[in-house]
Amino acid sequence: EAQVTQNPRYLITVTGKKLTVTCSQNMNHEYMSWYRQDPGLGLRQIYYSMNVEVTDKGDVPEGYKVSRKEKRNFPLILESPSPNQTSLYFCASSFFGGSSEAFFGQGTRLTVV
Amino acid sequence: GESVGLHLPTLSVQEGDNSIINCAYSNSASDYFIWYKQESGKGPQFIIDIRSNMDKRQGQRVTVLLNKTVKHLSLQIAATQPGDSAVYFCATHTGGFKTIFGAGTRLFVKA
Numbered sequence: 001e002a003q004v005t006q007n008p009r010y011l012i013t014v015t016g017k018k019l020t021v022t023c024s025q026n027m028n029h030e031y032m033s034w035y036r037q038d039p040g041l042g043l044r045q046i047y048y049s050m051n052v053e054v055t056d057k058g059d060v061p062e063g064y065k066v067s068r069k070e071k072r073n074f075p076l077i078l079e080s081p082s083p084n085q086t087s088l089y090f091c092a093s094s095f096f097g098g099s100s101e102a103f104f105g106q107g108t109r110l111t112v113v
Numbered sequence: 114g115e116s117v118g119l120h121l122p123t124l125s126v127q128e129g130d131n132s133i134i135n136c137a138y139s140n141s142a143s144d145y146f147i148w149y150k151q152e153s154g155k156g157p158q159f160i161i162d163i164r165s166n167m168d169k170r171q172g173q174r175v176t177v178l179l180n181k182t183v184k185h186l187s188l189q190i191a192a193t194q195p196g197d198s199a200v201y202f203c204a205t206h207t208g209g210f211k212t213i214f215g216a217g218t219r220l221f222v223k224a
Contacts, residue, residue, distance in 0.1 A: 004156075031210065033212075035214075040122075040216055041216060042117075042202060042214040042215050042216040042217050043157070043202065043204075043214040044214070045211060045212060045213075048210055048211070050210055056210070058211065059211075059213075090156050090157070092156075097206075097210035099144070099145045099206050101147060101159035101162060102147075102157075102159070102212070103159075104149075104156030104157045104158070105156050106154075106155060106156055107154075107155070107156050
């Protein structure tokens with residue numbers, strides 16, 4: 001089954017404790033991206049990757065890092081989480097970047113206390 | 114900066130009626146437009162898309178209309194069903210690799 005898998009689905013952490021949210025896709029897509037979803041703001045793009053070892057900032061990259069060492073994986077790293085990063089996070093992948101439909105993961109609800 | 118906005122944060126329709134969800138975008142260079150549906154507890158799911166060289170595209174019970182003159186996009190759902198209850202997002206793409214999402218419209222379907 002074609003899918004994008006994120007882990008964990010839920011995470012509560014404390015300010016400053018480094019964490020990684022994993023994302024994996026099995027569709028051989030070149031393009032992957034991370035979004036955060038906050039009430040009333042829709043989805044805002046954090047980072048995206050056009051291919052292995054190629055990443056770029058989205059609209060809200062501050063406080064986040066990403067890496068793309070393999071085509072299928074695109075982890076999101078919060079080196080020092082802060083409460084304003086409490087949000088619902090989605091990973092997505094697609095064939096042709098923003099010009100083709102994106103497949104989304106189930107989401108990761110992160111709470112930073 | 115570039116923005117995508119929806120006209121109504123919520124929409125309530127009677128089961129069996131047609132629904133129309135609207136979206137306005139700011140960048141006239143936007144060349145690809147997508148509608149996503151997000152059910153509670155799930156990630157957004159692709160519904161239908163349209164490119165800037167078209168003004169209408171139809172799918173199964175859904176139609177997307179694009180008016181580039183006024184930078185307006187709409188999603189029409191025919192014979193709305195309870196399973197259509199969800200949040201609907203429009204998204205625009207302008208060259209490159211960035212996608213801009215609107216804030217979403219929550220559709221309530223009354224039985």
